[in-house]
Amino acid sequence: MKIGELAKATDTQVETIRYYERIGLLSAPGRSAANYRIYDPSHRSRLSFIRHSRQLGFTIDDIRSLLDLADHPERDCAEADNITTRHLRQVEAKISHLTRLRDELVRVSGRCRGGLSSDCQVIETLADHGHCTAKHE
Amino acid sequence: MKIGELAKATDTQVETIRYYERIGLLSAPGRSAANYRIYDPSHRSRLSFIRHSRQLGFTIDDIRSLLDLADHPERDCAEADNITTRHLRQVEAKISHLTRLRDELVRVSGRCRGGLSSDCQVIETLADHGHCTAKHE
DNA sequence: GCTTGACCCTGTAGCAGCTACAGGGTGCAT
DNA sequence: ATGCACCCTGTAGCTGCTACAGGGTCAAGC
Structure with missing residues (x-):
């Protein structure tokens, strides 16, 4: 999906998504021939996680740690x-x-x-x- | 009084006082021969007003309006x-x-x-x- | 008379978490 | 061919400070 679709799907501003990529919170997706960002479902769920955490007031740094934990299932909860x-x-x-x-x-x-x-x-x-x-x- | 004394008297950081002057919230005081800011009691009470308002969570813009009212006693409360x-x-x-x-x-x-x-x-x-x-x- | 330290100055950059351009390219419908 | 919605990068702005860097001033103590 393109950035605008992802934005709609996760109720996020397009600029915010690019911002998350810039600060390394959301990994850079692939690009189309026209240099458009193309996202897949894993990006979508990651962004949902981020947005949900932000709605609960977690800082970006907290979210980094939480995502890190989510990525390492063997770590202590x-x-x-x-x-x-x-x-x-x-x-x-x-x-x-x-x-x-x-x-x-x-x-x-x-x-x-x-x-x-x-x-x-x-x-x-x-x-x-x-x-x-x-x-x- | 010099800026450090005013800072102590109003429990404000020196940098914050200069910041208030820069944004036009606190009027620029006179200067000594060595170019030091020299404040008088009216500055002190104005800064107290500002700090007190900030402690109550008013925005800088709100405080601008409130100070303006305080300066115009004929206006409606x-x-x-x-x-x-x-x-x-x-x-x-x-x-x-x-x-x-x-x-x-x-x-x-x-x-x-x-x-x-x-x-x-x-x-x-x-x-x-x-x-x-x-x-x- | 010289140094030390506390104070003062200006100007600029940083914090959090976006948001809002400017100035350009792309893709599809009419 | 043209209009429009969308996409791109890069940079500046928001709030209310705070923190330097790089310099000047002043009084006390030796």
Whole structure:
């Protein structure tokens, strides 16, 4: 299949596929006489794997390791679990950070009573960190 | 004060301060005879405002608008509230996205029973989107 | 008076993960 | 023959910094 078909089949942008090839995540396929990339089903499943992993938020580097494991069936599966668990911890950390952020934003935006920006409590709060309940970084 | 002192006072990196000046977020201060940047208290409070807003996750563009409002006390405060509310919605969307991600990751990593990567359910799941409970983008 | 070290300067390149051109070639239908 | 959709390469841009390289300045200590 040509790159556009692969793109449609995997819900990926054409440019993204070429990008994955450039960084060595997806192996270079054969070429047609007109120098068009021609992909086979193995490319398709590999790209699906990559896209799925990206949707789950894995980094490109993580995906490299995961693909490597998938290519070596004799290796220990624990490695895959390590990557997943580490990633899960990071996602959880992000959630808790954003939750604190959200609480602070609710507090800040609740202060707006309309009127002139000279009296704006939102702007006031941003100017003076002392108005905050919690520390946030 | 010199840039290093301002950096310490506002818990900002020196390079970040120069970056803010370069992108026009922080106005260029005067210079000493040796061409050193010399800041006054107004720069300090402006930078505090910026840093505080960044900690709350506002984009540089949002901060530009917020600073603009702070500079024009006769303008309507509603604009500041709009920016804050919009940002709050985005944070909430991010939280719910990450929460769905987390649930899926818990499900995926729970499948690992150790053993060879050829039997790895983690890798299996990544390869086949059909294993997922929910759709995730 | 000379060196050492901490600070300051400019300018540029890098990070992640794409995305968006510009400027060109190919293939098929009308 | 011409139009259009697709393909190619190469490079620059996005966000918000961060990290150099390669140089100047200044005060303290010997």
